[in-house]
Amino acid sequence: MIYLGISEEHDAGVTALKNGKIIFATNEERYTRKKFQFGFPHESLKETLMFLRSYHHNDPILGIGIASKIHITHPEIALVDGSVNSLSHTIMSVLNRLGLGRFVLGSHQGVAFSSFIYQKFQINRLKRLKVIFDHYGLDKIPLSFFDHHYSHATSAYFTSGFDQCLVVTLDGSGDGYCSKVYKCRGGKMEFIHSIPFYHSIGYYYALVTMILGFKPGQEGKVTGLSAFGNPSMTQKVFRELIPYDSDELRFDNRRKSGFFDQEELKMRLINFSKEDIAAGIQMHLEQTVVEYLEDIIRNYMTEKSDLDIALAGGIFANILLNQKISEMKNVSKIFVHPHMGDGGLATGAAYAMMIEKKEVVIPYELTSACLAGCIKEADIERELDKKGLKYEKVSHIQRAVAKLISGGKVVVRVKGRMEYGPRALGHRSILYQAADSSTDKWLNKRLNRSEFMPFAPVILEEDADDYFYLNGQSLAARFMTVTCQTTELCRRKCPGIVHIDGTARPQLVNAADNVDLYDILSEYKAMTGISLFINTSFNMHEEPIAYNISSVLETFLKTGLEFIAIENYLVHQIS
Numbered sequence: 001m002i003y004l005g006i007s008e009e010h011d012a013g014v015t016a017l018k019n020g021k022i023i024f025a026t027n028e029e030r031y032t033r034k035k036f037q038f039g040f041p042h043e044s045l046k047e048t049l050m051f052l053r054s055y056h057h058n059d060p061i062l063g064i065g066i067a068s069k070i071h072i073t074h075p076e077i078a079l080v081d082g083s084v085n086s087l088s089h090t091i092m093s094v095l096n097r098l099g100l101g102r103f104v105l106g107s108h109q110g111v112a113f114s115s116f117i118y119q120k121f122q123i124n125r126l127k128r129l130k131v132i133f134d135h136y137g138l139d140k141i142p143l144s145f146f147d148h149h150y151s152h153a154t155s156a157y158f159t160s161g162f163d164q165c166l167v168v169t170l171d172g173s174g175d176g177y178c179s180k181v182y183k184c185r186g187g188k189m190e191f192i193h194s195i196p197f198y199h200s201i202g203y204y205y206a207l208v209t210m211i212l213g214f215k216p217g218q219e220g221k222v223t224g225l226s227a228f229g230n231p232s233m234t235q236k237v238f239r240e241l242i243p244y245d246s247d248e249l250r251f252d253n254r255r256k257s258g259f260f261d262q263e264e265l266k267m268r269l270i271n272f273s274k275e276d277i278a279a280g281i282q283m284h285l286e287q288t289v290v291e292y293l294e295d296i297i298r299n300y301m302t303e304k305s306d307l308d309i310a311l312a313g314g315i316f317a318n319i320l321l322n323q324k325i326s327e328m329k330n331v332s333k334i335f336v337h338p339h340m341g342d343g344g345l346a347t348g349a350a351y352a353m354m355i356e357k358k359e360v361v362i363p364y365e366l367t368s369a370c371l372a373g374c375i376k377e378a379d380i381e382r383e384l385d386k387k388g389l390k391y392e393k394v395s396h397i398q399r400a401v402a403k404l405i406s407g408g409k410v411v412v413r414v415k416g417r418m419e420y421g422p423r424a425l426g427h428r429s430i431l432y433q434a435a436d437s438s439t440d441k442w443l444n445k446r447l448n449r450s451e452f453m454p455f456a457p458v459i460l461e462e463d464a465d466d467y468f469y470l471n472g473q474s475l476a477a478r479f480m481t482v483t484c485q486t487t488e489l490c491r492r493k494c495p496g497i498v499h500i501d502g503t504a505r506p507q508l509v510n511a512a513d514n515v516d517l518y519d520i521l522s523e524y525k526a527m528t529g530i531s532l533f534i535n536t537s538f539n540m541h542e543e544p545i546a547y548n549i550s551s552v553l554e555t556f557l558k559t560g561l562e563f564i565a566i567e568n569y570l571v572h573q574i575s
């Protein structure tokens with residue numbers, strides 16, 4: 001009853017499903033230590049197969065789903081960095097010079113034709129994959145390829161817990177599209193709408209990211225920076241270049257050069273501050289996507305209020321946008337798949353494979369993203385001794401961690417299975433009290449991160465309403481995928497987690513989903529009367545979240561932080 005999903009795109013990874021639920025999910029970057037690792041995820045597959053042999057050795061693997069259908073190079077990276085070495089980039093540049101880009105890349109007919117041509121390049125890929133799977137003893141297992149956005153959609157729907165909902169995907173591009181929409185009910189998905197990737201607003205956000213001096217994959221920095229600017233200064237530029245067209249039900253890319261000419265956009269924005277540019281693209285994204293969803297609901301949904309919406313695709317890493325969607329008048333609840341970007345495609349491909357094999361798949365409510373491997377206790381003391389670190393084994397480690405935090409100490413917590421996705425949710429986290437309003441400056445500096453980026457809080461779920469105005473956001477807040485407004489109590493008691501715009505990105509914790517973090521928070525509350533503290537990912541800037549004992553200790557030593565609690569071991573680094 002096990003199905004594997006594999007993605008070798010941007011942020012490659014592997015997911016294993018059993019009876020329609022994720023039992024293991026991991027991504028290659030954690031092993032190679034190269035953020036957003038591209039290519040076949042060998043280490044992830046090894047780790048997944050090791051897990052399956054250890055815990056599910058009697059269950060056969062019934063199928064392997066690969067995302068996606070078209071795989072030459074990842075279009076988003078090829079386009080935004082101006083690379084001329086990619087076949088897809090070269091072809092698209094020629095089409096634009098001939099004046100055919102809008103038709104071939106911006107119409108459904110053109111995308112279908114382009115896809116047909118691209119499929120001719122898949123023969124060598126299939127041969128390559130068969131050699132790889134033969135090496136791992138998987139050569140007899142059925143293998144299928146699935147559409148990029150369909151994989152995003154299945155990952156969102158089948159982990160949302162929603163029986164009936166609207167599923168929306170949105171990203172830079174994938175298999176010729178930037179968005180696909182499905183009506184879902186009773187485990188069935190009905191495709192209703194799509195937008196060709198020529199009209200991708202995600203590419204504009206990526207271009208702005210580059211223009212502001214950030215790297216691909218750092219779009220979140222633009223989101224954080226946007227709170228410091230005035231959107232009215234620059235939003236008109238984006239309205240002219242890519243307005244929303246309600247008649248066509250799509251974003252409308254009006255640049256003759258498509259999205260290749262970064263210099264053209266840069267010149268349009270040259271007289272504005274970075275803060276105003278970030279604010280303009282953020283506001284434009286929020287307004288156009290909300291308009292798009294309002295039209296989708298108006299045109300396709302018979303139930304026009306109290307809708308549940310499940311979201312996936314890289315655009316929905318934008319936590320401010322997710323807040324705006326949750327506040328739409330027709331929306332009851334939102335769910336964002338915790339690995340919303342391309343790192344979640346493997347999960348969607350596994351679900352797609354189950355559907356192809358006529359399995360009955362029922363959406364279930366994913367309650368934890370701690371789905372990858374854990375550190376073996378036997379390795380901990382050996383590596384600590386090798387590093388010459390001072391440590392002790394503590395009987396009540398949660399109380400010890402809470403006491404350190406309440407005393408103003410920064411503590412790294414490493415516990416159990418590593419998180420799947422971009423957010424650390426208490427198993428590979430840096431924890432600190434939230435009363436210090438200067439934390440974003442000095443702690444970000446210690447981690448070599450941008451000082452304007454706010455830290456997120458983790459809070460006891462039962463106390464969340466005292467600190468945050470949650471509006472259909474509780475499911476998304478379980479995985480830190482949405483912002484919300486903070487209460488006066490929160491702003492007064494916990495300024496360290498409140499952004500300049502009065503928002504925060506909380507993680508809600510209960511005892512059933514994460515007993516370790518719940519116990520630390522409960523002990524901290526008993527000591528301080530406050531139910532929350534800072535939770536930020538345990539990594540240095542531009543490095544993946546630490547995974548095994550080797551990367552954990554290496555990262556700990558780099559940070560210069562004083563304490564780390566690994567399982568029941570409390571380590572004190574004396575600087």
